[in-house]
Amino acid sequence: MHESETEREFIPVRIAVLTVSDSRTPADDLSGDTLVARIEATGHVVAERRIVPDERHLIAQELRGWCADPYIDAVISTGGTGLTGRDVTVEAHRDVYEKEIDAFATLFTMISLKKIGTSAIQSRACAGVAEGTYLFALPGSPGACKDGWDEILLPQLDHRHRPCNFVEIMPRLDEHRQRG
Known part of the structure; x- marks a missing residue:
């Protein structure tokens, strides 16, 4: 029998937010602002926040x-998750995963x-794990950040979410490194 959601304690996750853009600054980083607001509103911690240009090696x-x-x-x-020549975030993520x-x-x-119809085909959102850390790449629009957070990351980064979630397996993500 599974524990009910109320029997499990909330565990805050420490999350870094990275905006990939050649043109955004802290003053107009709406997607980064969207993520930070949602992370903090749900009790998680924004551990770091940065903006880097669309350069694969800098992102990685x-x-x-x-x-x-x-x-x-x-x-x-x-x-940086689109299809243009400067969109290299997915490649940088995969270099690290x-x-x-x-x-x-x-x-x-x-x-x-459901939200944007067949235009969804142009997104290359991705996720992976490296050194026991989860890495998620979302498109650069505030709407995409809201959708990714609200509908995927919010429940999966909540230890109370059943039947399973990312938080409960977090301590085991790098267990292969701990073996003799």
Whole structure:
């Protein structure tokens, strides 16, 4: 028998937010603002927040640095997931992943299809795990950030969500590194 949601205690997740953009600044980063507001409103912690240009090596460098930081449990990036030549966030994420969470892209596409129809085909949202840290890449629009957070990440980053969630397996993400 499963514990009820009220029997489990909320566990705050420490999340870094990375905006990937050649043009955004802290003053006009609406997608980053959307994520920060939602993260904080649900009791999680914004551990870090940065903006980096659409450069694959800089994105991967930031992700690797945060994966190595024991204070950060998850990273959510926004921007650079489209099809243009400057959209390299997905490639940078995949440079870092040890394991990809394939169903994240599928689920995000299904949610987007309901909201924006066949335009959802242009999104390359993705997710994975590296060094015991979750990495999520969302498109660069506030709407996509709301959808990704509200419909996927909010329940999956809540330890009370049943039948399973990302938080309860977090301590085991890097167990392969702990073996002799």
